[in-house]
Amino acid sequence: MNAAGTQQEASIDLSKIKRGPIVFALIIGAFVAILNETLLGNALPELVNELGVTYSTIQWLATAYMLVVGVLVPVTAILQEWFSTRQMFLSAMILFFAGTLISAVSPGFELLLVGRIVQALGTGLMLPVMMNTILVIFPPEKRGGAMGLMGLVIMFAPAIGPTVSGLILDSTFLADIASAWRWLFILVLPLAAFSIVFAAIYMKNVSNLTKPKVDVLSILLSTIGFGGVVFGFSKAGENGWNHPQVYWPIIVGGVALLFFIWRQLKLKAPVMDLRAFKFPMFTIVSILMLVLMMTLFSSMTLIPLYLQGALFMTAFRSGLVLLPGGIVNGIMAPISGKLFDKFGPRVLVIPGLIILVAALWLFTRFDASTSTGYVITAHIIMLIGLSMVMMPAQTTGLNVLPPQLYPHGTAILNTLQQVSGAIGTALFISIMTNGTKDYLSTTSDPTAPTPAEAANGVVAGVTDAFWIGLILAIVALVIGLFIRRGKVPEGQEAASTGMHSAERQTN
Incomplete structure (x- = not known):
């Protein structure tokens, strides 16, 4: 400094x-x-x-x-x-x-x-x-x-x-x-x-x-890299993986990201300081969030498609079905935060990931006659699990960083969320689309299926995607087993002690 x-x-x-x-x-x-x-x-x-x-x-x-x-x-x-x-x-x-x-x-x-x-x-x-x-x-x-x-x-x-x-x-x-x-x-x-x-x-x-000195080349590489990857994956669900609008942006973006990472490791004042990954707990949390956000974004995309395509709900009614889960999650998030302060991350993260795995398994049981109550219950269970994992895990990863790496740590986690969201959505939409096509190919008229066949086709595609989501949730659970309360940097502890002393004097 x-x-x-x-x-x-x-x-x-x-x-x-x-x-x-x-x-x-x-x-x-x-x-x-x-x-x-x-x-x-x-x-x-x-x-x-x-x-x-x-x-x-x-x-x-x-x-x-x-x-x-x-x-x-x-x-x-x-x-x-x-x-x-x-x-x-x-x-x-x-x-x-x-x-x-x-x-x-x-x-x-x-x-x-x-x-x-x-x-x-x-x-x-x-x-x-x-x-x-x-x-x-x-x-x-x-x-x-x-x-x-x-x-x-x-x-x-x-x-x-x-x-x-x-x-x-x-x-x-x-x-x-x-x-x-x-x-x-x-x-x-x-x-x-x-x-x-x-x-x-x-x-x-x-x-x-x-x-610090701003490295313009790093910003250019970052823009091309992250922009290309996000754009390519976001178009995959619409155009398929073999479309030039998909694979060329991903290839160019991937190459730019490799040069971006190499340059950040060489610079004294990097645009995104990758030294945050020298802290093992931050690295574990970053990998966990990458997997978790793929599951979250894809589920949030697939459930409305299932509700409207298989259960023939309106957009408004499908929104109402998802509302109870959002309310429960809103209630749970601050509670999870307080429990994290008292007991640390493992008490929340591991049970939360187990609950998430259970919710994804419930999603794989969806069919064209599933009741609205079942969908609401499964969705609530998923968001309870996520509320126990998301903020406690991120806080655990960021707590181990020294203060000068806070902006870089938050930028890294937020970037991973955007990229993993784009990847997860594209991956799951393509799985769903292929599953639906495979099912409809076995019907009497794949180009003009009956409403019942169309609904069953959506169910086939969505359940295929949710099985992959279940596998990702299990991977997240394995990663979560390694999370524990990290050691706070010494300078940060000193600052914290000073703040508490001042608070006691004020009170």
Whole structure:
């Protein structure tokens, strides 16, 4: 760290920071940004009709969003060393507000896509800043509870997204004022505006700015690498694995990532400091999150397809079926965080992964006559397991890092989530598609199956995919057996002791 960075570090007294308002600002911003990711899904058919574009074109609203977040997150580590917490958070929320406004008033697809890209820029900045701020302002023994609150938002917001969007899209009152899909953006604007005003008042600077030299080549390699991989896998579910839009981006992205990794290991001030992987517990958690997020993203994609394709539910009703699981997960996340602070990770992570394996096995039993209650129960069980694993595991991995690696650790984990989400979704969709085709090939008329045959085809494809998901969950369980509470770096322990002393004097 240079002299300027040391001087600034000394000037930041974390014992005088009021954590409550900062956490509240983070929760509001994260809730708005993450809710937005799932709000638009139900509106895609309406957008196809109203904007006069094809389904392959409209999918860019989701693909571009995922692509921008996947490209931006890896460079947030270096950005957090150049710009303060307050600057990063406010910039993220202002970008998100601007993108939402552009989307709400867009006259056609092109401007709507621009709005979604600007929204994604805000979300990509937000998520790593949120996790890094929690690491800085809370001592290790209190991070579980704080991360649990963040987990509540991260899991609850996307769970209620389809239900909320279904209510908005079905509202005739709102549709009489403006196109129904516009309300998905209009109603988010006041929340985003409130988040900006609240953060402007209460958000404080908690990071130490070292302002290292920025390696432009690393940023270029990162953009091509992560962007190519995310794009290629995101198109695989639509085009199949043998399409040039799939394999060429993955090949180019993979080569760029190899050069990116090589360059980071050579630089004194890397854009993404891979020395975080020298800490064994962080490496174990990173591998676990890679496998776990593949399972999570794919399940969240497959269950609605099963509900609508095999059980013939509407998008709104399928959203209602998934809502109880989201609510239970929201309740469980803070509880898991508090239990983590008290008992450590193993008491939560291993039972949570066993519960997850059980839930995936229940998913493999789905058929065309499965009751709604069975689906709701299986989904709730899965999210209980995930709530016991996600934040405790991530907190365990990040706790072992020294403070100067916090931005890099959070950037690495968030990047892995984006990449594994794209890989998992593409992999499971392709398995489902092939399974459905194989089943329909045995019917009397594969090109025009009866509704019952079509439903059974979806069931065949979905259960094939869930069997692979079950295998991945078992792999995650084996990895989870190696997780234990890591040793906190000595400097971090000292800082924690100082903060507690100041708290006792204040109280």
